[in-house]
Amino acid sequence: QAVVTQEPSLTVSPGGTVTLTCGSSTGAVTSGHYPYWLQQKPGQAPRTLIYDISSKHSWTPARFSGSLLGDKAALTLSGAQPEDEAEYYCYLSYSAVRVFGGGTKLTVL
Amino acid sequence: EVQLVESGGGLVQPGGSLRLSCAASGFTFSSSWMHWVRQAPGKGLVWVSRINSDGTTTFYADSVKGRFTISRDNAKNSLYLQMNSLSAEDTAVYYCIRGVQGWPDPWGQGTLVSVSS
Numbered sequence: 001q002a003v004v005t006q007e008p009s010l011t012v013s014p015g016g017t018v019t020l021t022c023g024s025s026t027g028a029v030t031s032g033h034y035p036y037w038l039q040q041k042p043g044q045a046p047r048t049l050i051y052d053i054s055s056k057h058s059w060t061p062a063r064f065s066g067s068l069l070g071d072k073a074a075l076t077l078s079g080a081q082p083e084d085e086a087e088y089y090c091y092l093s094y095s096a097v098r099v100f101g102g103g104t105k106l107t108v109l
Numbered sequence: 110e111v112q113l114v115e116s117g118g119g120l121v122q123p124g125g126s127l128r129l130s131c132a133a134s135g136f137t138f139s140s141s142w143m144h145w146v147r148q149a150p151g152k153g154l155v156w157v158s159r160i161n162s163d164g165t166t167t168f169y170a171d172s173v174k175g176r177f178t179i180s181r182d183n184a185k186n187s188l189y190l191q192m193n194s195l196s197a198e199d200t201a202v203y204y205c206i207r208g209v210q211g212w213p214d215p216w217g218q219g220t221l222v223s224v225s226s
Binding site: 001036038040045046047048051052055057087089091096097098099100101102103 | 144146153154155156159168169170171204210211212213215216217218219
């Protein structure tokens with residue numbers, strides 16, 4: 001089964017920009033993996049911020065954006081806010097199965 | 110409003126079995142793929158399994174293949190996860206998710222499975 005890799009932790013300054021990435025052990029992440037990005041704050045259930053590379057839900061703040069960057073999927077946060085401190089999970093589709101990345105703990109400091 | 114309510118968790122001994130349920134409402138359950146996702150305490154999300162709308166097609170993560178069985182009863186708007194040969198590594202909160210594009214629904218509270226002697 002494929003392994004999805006994310007940075008274990010990242011730190012961003014308030015108002016700063018940070019990019020989280022999502023790689024696949026099978027090769028380049030493509031549109032065919034339909035990358036999702038989920039946010040989980042402490043003590044809360046996860047919720048999807050980005051799906052299918054760059055699509056947003058109505059609740060997704062405009063400062064979040066998704067893309068393909070090189071051979072990875074990427075989540076960019078521009079203008080970080082204290083409330084963005086959370087765990088972020090990448091989720092990829094592999095035809096039959098689905099795989100989550102290990103998560104990135106984002107600290108806003 | 111979409112609601113997914115998981116139940117059936119509890120404490121079970123290693124090697125034991127448990128059957129989880131997910132009661133769905135607020136959408137056409139019989140038209141939807143469904144997933145199970147789990148999260149061990151303090152750990153990350155893990156995709157477990159998914160099933161198609163009529164229950165004829167199922168897929169599993171390698172870590173549960175051969176031990177877990179996903180199923181559904183569309184007449185009862187219910188999703189199930191039969192878990193056998195449980196080990197400590199299966200200890201987690203289990204969530205059911207509607208497999209619609211973007212996973213737009215709020216997640217339920219999940220049901221906690223604890224495997225311990």
